[in-house]
Amino acid sequence: MSGLRERKKVATREALSMAALTLAVERGLDNVLVEDIAAAAGVSPRTFNNYFSSKYEAISSRASDRVFRVGQALLDRPADEPLWDAITAAVLEVHAGAAELPPPGWLAGLRPVLSSPAMAGELLKTYVKMQKGLAAAIADRLGPGDHGMYPEIVAAAVAAATQVASEHWLRADPPVPLLGLVETALKQLRGTR
Numbered sequence: 001m002s003g004l005r006e007r008k009k010v011a012t013r014e015a016l017s018m019a020a021l022t023l024a025v026e027r028g029l030d031n032v033l034v035e036d037i038a039a040a041a042g043v044s045p046r047t048f049n050n051y052f053s054s055k056y057e058a059i060s061s062r063a064s065d066r067v068f069r070v071g072q073a074l075l076d077r078p079a080d081e082p083l084w085d086a087i088t089a090a091v092l093e094v095h096a097g098a099a100e101l102p103p104p105g106w107l108a109g110l111r112p113v114l115s116s117p118a119m120a121g122e123l124l125k126t127y128v129k130m131q132k133g134l135a136a137a138i139a140d141r142l143g144p145g146d147h148g149m150y151p152e153i154v155a156a157a158v159a160a161a162t163q164v165a166s167e168h169w170l171r172a173d174p175p176v177p178l179l180g181l182v183e184t185a186l187k188q189l190r191g192t193r
Helices: 003-027 032-043 043-051 055-076 083-094 104-115 117-142 150-171 179-188
Strands: none
Touching: 003 032, 003 043, 003 179, 032 043, 032 055, 032 150, 055 083, 055 117, 055 150, 083 117, 083 150, 083 179, 104 150, 117 150, 150 179
């Protein structure tokens, strides 16, 4: 996305998503309206609806965008790098911003947001997208030929590992950085602990 218009669209999408997440953590998910999110991002509710169909989608888009970046990061890795090394590096690269502890009180507000049934459904869609996108990137990286179910199996395993790491991060007391848990999950998936 090189054009100014595209960059503005990305910035607006990110601002709406962050506003949705921040308001939900601060107020509780049920106390946030689309109008609140739009106002916090400095746009109209109509603009919000151009980007997202619901506050749940706006919140989960942060994960969805991260998922897209994992597939792209995998394709950007050196072609001669072993597949699992490339996958691990791609996932960790995308999660690099999660190397710090969350702000005090953030997880306490985030837990009820993410445990909402509507939010859980939206996040499930995100994990399905992750698996499909990552499977396509894995298949592309493996090159031509029939790879059977292998790309999908690997993608599902990686998605499950990151999901489990995220669940442990949410429950951690005291809080720990997400990046370390993702790295540990991927090592355990590979059997290298």
